[in-house]
Amino acid sequence: MTAGSDMTERKIRIEQVRDFHPDHIFDCGQCFRWSREGDGSYTGIAGGKIANISFLPEKDGSGRLTLYNVTEEEYHSFWRTYLDLDRDYGKIKKRLMQNDEVMRQAVAYGHGIRLLQQEPWEALLCFILSQNNNIPRIRKCIESLCQNFGVYRGMYRGKAYYDYPSPETLASLSVEDLDPCRMGYRAKYLIGSAKKVVSDGIEALQAMAEEQASAEEAFDYIRGFPGVGPKVANCILLFGMGKYESFPVDVWIRKVMEQLYGLKHPKEISAFVQKQFHPYGGFAQQYLFYYIRGVEQL
């Protein structure tokens, strides 16, 4: 990149941003398409738009957020909501940390976590692929899917970016077409789910992200998609439909619940989550997930 193009690159700055850290947000398991750069910023694609996001902490605990390749109009119409910047995380943390030393540790560790407001279609695809899978390979599957069958969105800093294929495109493919994406047995679920989106209409899926659709209603609907069991459904609810009381339980969360809280059975866990975290179970899940994975790697 030349100095000239750098100086003319559009960007927007937001000062005094609290409870924000790119590593915590983009590496807490909620999304798979953001890549860390050498300077600690992240580059990715969302809502059909490409951006680079960097954050510079200030002494007072807040910081300066800079979005590159983003106009002010795009910030207000998309990124502000996508990054969940209008939510008061201080309030949520306070509630979650009440009488809970484990959560105090987890929140201290992942203090900059925010839940991205992703599209239902994106969440449906990503979390079907996430089943019985690890994060690096989920990322590879998704990148390959987008590069082979997705929508070209342009070049940025020398790299081509592709969005997800449309439901119609994915529904028209065969399992063999998806072989290069190396999804294994998940490929048939992905195609089957795309076919259901096409036949039901994308509006039916998107309606579940509206506030008037209850978490129970949305859960029942997406459970009707092939490859969507209870765990995947809860992830889609939380990450793609704004149902923040959802608490996806995977092997890592089971580990937290057993080792840190002494809870083993699913019924004990859900009762505890309801009592201790409601209505912020989803936020609690992210703090705990990021915490246990970080601690395990040490």
Place this chain on the structure above:
DNA sequence: GGCCAGGGGATTA
């Protein structure tokens, strides 16, 4: 309700 195949890749034994 419990068991097990489904794919593939990274890590561990």
Place this chain on the structure above:
DNA sequence: TAATCCCATGGC
């Protein structure tokens, strides 16, 4: 080289 583990689901 073999076994194990992954942000599970579906079918029996």
